[in-house]
């Protein structure tokens with residue numbers, strides 16, 4: 030691309046670093062911003078830099094949060110002994126939107142994936158095992174997507190905690206194999222949490 034302005038070129042280059050955004054889309058977005066009142070660009074840049082500088086992860090569940098303990102973990106009306114294991118915030122949002130789950134979450138931050146070089150040590154697994162060891166959790170629900178990485182991660186965690194006094198279950202497979210949770214509709218996802226099955230049953234089938 031041949032730019033008539035260095036400033037425009039810089040902005041396009043930065044925007045095109047985002048996933049799924051090519052140079053042409055980046056140019057379209059930047060030109061759109063140029064047509065808007067300058068406050069809009071100011072709000073956008075402030076929102077992004079504020080996010081980067083101030084966002085935290087909850088000390089208990091590792092979900093993205095503005096506070097040390099997130100709103101879900103600090104809600105006394107939620108059942109702290111029932112914990113749903115998910116990959117990231119998108120899964121928390123998907124499950125919350127079903128309004129079928131009143132326990133807490135544990136956000137792993139990804140799935141074990143040797144191809145991508147992600148091992149158990151790169152995920153929030155140790156703190157989860159610790160919570161189980163301490164007896165804080167009565168039931169653990171595995172709600173990772175049913176891909177090979179999801180299954181491997183579930184099984185790895187299960188092996189770490191099977192000797193402890195904790196019930197393990199997995200969301201019912203209304204979610205088809207390979208589906209990511211965030212794409213499941215609310216009714217299907219809600220039903221799959223309510224109708225969860227013992228984890229042992231899922232690894233035998």
Ligand SMILES: [Zn+2]
Nearest residue numbers: 087090099102
């Ligand atoms: Zn939390």
